[in-house]
Amino acid sequence: MQRWLATTAKRLLHRCNNLPQKAKPRTHLPSSSFYHRWARASSTAIKRNPNDAIELFDKMVNSRPYPSIISFTKLLTSLVKLKRYDVVISLSKKMETLGIRNDLYTFNVLINCFCSCYQVSLALSLLGKMLKLGFEPDKVTLGSLVNGFCLKNRVSEAVSFVKKMVEFGYGVDIVAYNTIIDSMCKSKRADEALSFFNGLEREGVSVRPNVVTYTSLVKGLCNVGRWSDAARLLSDMIKREISPNVVTYSALVDAFVKNGKVLEAKELYEEMIRMSIEPDIVTYSSLINGLCMQDRVDEASEMFGLMVRRGCFPDVVSYNTLINGFCKAKRVEDGMRLFREMSQRGLVSSTVTYNTLIQGFFEAGDVDMAQEVFSQMDSPDIWTYNIMLGGLCDNGEVEKALVMFEDLQKSEMELDIVTYTTIIHGMCKAGKVEEAWGLFCSLSVEGVKPDVVAYSTMLSGLCSKGLHCEIDALYLKMQGDGLVLNGRKLCLRDGDITVSAEVIKELLTRATSEGCEKAVSLL
DNA sequence: TTAGGGTTAG
Known part of the structure; x- marks a missing residue:
C-alpha cells in the first residue's frame, strides 16, 4: 500500500505541475512613527534581552502624548515572538492602569498570549470584554481561541466554540478549522479529523480547505497507517486544484x-x-x-x-x-x-x-x-542527568554517580522516577541493596510515585539478596499502588499489558536464576 | 493567524 501511495503520489503530483500559482500579496511597509521605528530597530537587542523591551516601554509611557497604540502593539508583538507571554500580559496591565486603550489588534495579541500560556478562561473573559466595548472579534481572535482550546486538548470545546461563533454570524476562517484538524491528527485521532473534515464538506460550511488542511490530514493518516485514505485525500486535493507544496512533499517523505x-x-x-x-x-x-x-x-x-x-x-x-x-x-x-x-x-x-x-x-x-x-553544557536538563547517572553506573563508576545524585538532591532540579530508579539500580548492582531500599522507601516523602519499572528494579535487588521481609513490604506497597495480583499474572489497573509482562519476565528470571522462593510465591 | 525534520533514561 505504501508503494502504491508513492506511485499514486508521483502520478498525481506530476499532473498538477502546471496548476496556476497564486500570486503573493504585496506586503506593505508599516507606518512610521518614531517609536515604531525605534521598536523595530531595537528588536535585535530585545531578542537578546527582553528587559530592553521593558525599558523601551517605560520610555514610551513616560512621553507625552503617548505614542500611538500601533507602536505599543509592535513592541508587544516582538515580545510575543520571543514567547514572553508573561511580560506582554504584565505590560498590558500597566497600559490599562494608565488608561491607554486597547484596539482590536492589542486585544488579539493579548488573547493569543493567554491562550498560548494555557489560560483559555482568561482569554474568553477578554473576549467578553471586547464584545462589551463594541469590538467585533475577527478571524484572528477566533483562531487564537480555537488554538487555546486545542493546546489544552479541549478539541471538542474548540469544535462547539466554532459552531457557536458561526451561529452568531462571526466569520470563522479556514485557519480555525485547520487548527482543529491538526490538533486531532497530532493526538493520533486521524479518524476524528477525517470525519470532522467530511462533516464540513457535507454541511457546506462556507470555507474551502486549503493546502494546510490537506497536508495535516495526509500526514495524520500516514502516521496511523491509513495509507489508502491518505492517497485518496491526496488525489482529492489535486482534483480540486490545490497544489501540494514542499511541506506536503516533506510530510510524505x-x-x-x-x-x-x-x-x-x-x-x-x-x-x-x-x-x-x-x-x-x-x-x-x-x-x-x-x-x-x-x-x-x-x-x-x-x-x-x-x-x-x-x-x-x-x-x-x-x-x-x-x-x-x-x-x-x-x-x-x-x-x-x-x-x-x-x-x-x-x-x-x-x-x-x-x-x-x-x-x-x-x-x-x-x-x-x-x-x-x-x-x-550550560543548562543540562533532567534527561542529561539521568543519562549521566545511568552511564556512570553502567561503566563501573557507581561512587561518582552517587556523588552526583547527592548534589542533585540538594539542587533545584526536579528529580523524576527515572532518576531514582537509575540510582537504585546502580546501588543494587554495587551490592548496596539496603541503601537502595532506604531510598525507595523515601520516595513517597519526595512526592515521587514508583512505577512498574521502579518496582521491578527494586524487587530484583531484594531478590538478589533474599531479603524476605522487604519483599513482603514491597508487595504490600505494590498492591497499594494499583499493581494487583491476578492468578499467575501481575496486571496494572490501567491494563498496560506490555509493561506488566516485563515485570513478570523479570520476576521469573530472578526467581529461577537466584532461587528466591518468595519471588516465586508472588506469582 | 493554521501544516513538515532531531535526542531521551531506569
Whole structure:
C-alpha cells in the first residue's frame, strides 16, 4: 500500500505541475512613527534581552502624548515572538492602569498570549470584554481561541466554540478549522479529523480547505497507517486544484521514512526536483534520518553533503540527526567531529545534541569524554542527568554517580522516577541493596510515585539478596499502588499489558536464576 | 493567524 501511495503520489503530483500559482500579496511597509521605528530597530537587542523591551516601554509611557497604540502593539508583538507571554500580559496591565486603550489588534495579541500560556478562561473573559466595548472579534481572535482550546486538548470545546461563533454570524476562517484538524491528527485521532473534515464538506460550511488542511490530514493518516485514505485525500486535493507544496512533499517523505520505506522516500525526493519544488532543510533531515535508521550512516553523510551542494545549509536539527546516526552506529568520534564543525559554523548546540553525544560516549565506554562533553553544557536538563547517572553506573563508576545524585538532591532540579530508579539500580548492582531500599522507601516523602519499572528494579535487588521481609513490604506497597495480583499474572489497573509482562519476565528470571522462593510465591 | 525534520533514561 505504501508503494502504491508513492506511485499514486508521483502520478498525481506530476499532473498538477502546471496548476496556476497564486500570486503573493504585496506586503506593505508599516507606518512610521518614531517609536515604531525605534521598536523595530531595537528588536535585535530585545531578542537578546527582553528587559530592553521593558525599558523601551517605560520610555514610551513616560512621553507625552503617548505614542500611538500601533507602536505599543509592535513592541508587544516582538515580545510575543520571543514567547514572553508573561511580560506582554504584565505590560498590558500597566497600559490599562494608565488608561491607554486597547484596539482590536492589542486585544488579539493579548488573547493569543493567554491562550498560548494555557489560560483559555482568561482569554474568553477578554473576549467578553471586547464584545462589551463594541469590538467585533475577527478571524484572528477566533483562531487564537480555537488554538487555546486545542493546546489544552479541549478539541471538542474548540469544535462547539466554532459552531457557536458561526451561529452568531462571526466569520470563522479556514485557519480555525485547520487548527482543529491538526490538533486531532497530532493526538493520533486521524479518524476524528477525517470525519470532522467530511462533516464540513457535507454541511457546506462556507470555507474551502486549503493546502494546510490537506497536508495535516495526509500526514495524520500516514502516521496511523491509513495509507489508502491518505492517497485518496491526496488525489482529492489535486482534483480540486490545490497544489501540494514542499511541506506536503516533506510530510510524505517523512511518513515513508518512518515506515522504513527509504527507497520510496528517495523517489519522491527525485520527483520533487523534477517538478521544481526545491527540497528544503526539513526534507533533507527526514531523508538523513531515514538512512540513519537503516544503519546507512555513510549514505546519510553523503546526503548531508548533497544538501550543502544544493545550497541548503544544515541547522542544529540536521546536524543532530546525523550525529545521532553516528552515535547509534558506534562511531561517536565521527559524531564529535560534526559537533565541533557545527560550533565552528556558529550553530549553537542544543541540549538534545549534548545528550545524544554523552549517551554515545558512555555506550562506547568512554567515561572521560562523556564527562568532558557534560562539563561544556550550560543548562543540562533532567534527561542529561539521568543519562549521566545511568552511564556512570553502567561503566563501573557507581561512587561518582552517587556523588552526583547527592548534589542533585540538594539542587533545584526536579528529580523524576527515572532518576531514582537509575540510582537504585546502580546501588543494587554495587551490592548496596539496603541503601537502595532506604531510598525507595523515601520516595513517597519526595512526592515521587514508583512505577512498574521502579518496582521491578527494586524487587530484583531484594531478590538478589533474599531479603524476605522487604519483599513482603514491597508487595504490600505494590498492591497499594494499583499493581494487583491476578492468578499467575501481575496486571496494572490501567491494563498496560506490555509493561506488566516485563515485570513478570523479570520476576521469573530472578526467581529461577537466584532461587528466591518468595519471588516465586508472588506469582 | 493554521501544516513538515532531531535526542531521551531506569
